[in-house]
Amino acid sequence: MKLSEQLQLLDRLNDLILRKGTGNYLSLSTRLAVSPRQVYYLLDALEDLGAEIAYCKIRQSYYYVNEGGLDFSGLVLSSKNGS
Incomplete structure (x- = not known):
């Protein structure tokens, strides 16, 4: 997996955690x-x-213990020419 793909996944995961909408690890993997x-x-x-990061059994979601999350806005790379 390319670095840009990993960063995009981390950014997506970060967004889901911030919204407390990850689901359990199986639904998150999907x-x-x-x-x-x-x-x-x-x-x-x-x-x-x-x-x-912690997991809430009631909400069935991962969440940040300290609010705020991480900022990937300057790190997420877009691929050039589809590569």
């Missing part, structure tokens, strides 16, 4: 079109970037 194992890798990557 939303992101990745394997359930990849969901855990993505969550770990966000935590490596300094995010504290």
Whole structure:
């Protein structure tokens, strides 16, 4: 997977977490079109970037312990010429 694709996935995951609309890891893997194992890798990557993430069983969603999330706006790369 290319770096730009990973950043786009992290940005999408960040958005879902901010909206508290991730669902459980299985539904999240479907939303992101990745394997359930990849969901855990993505969550770990966000935590490596300094995010504290928890899971709410009642809402069935991941959320940031400290509100705010991460800003990927300057990092998400668009592919040139479709590559």
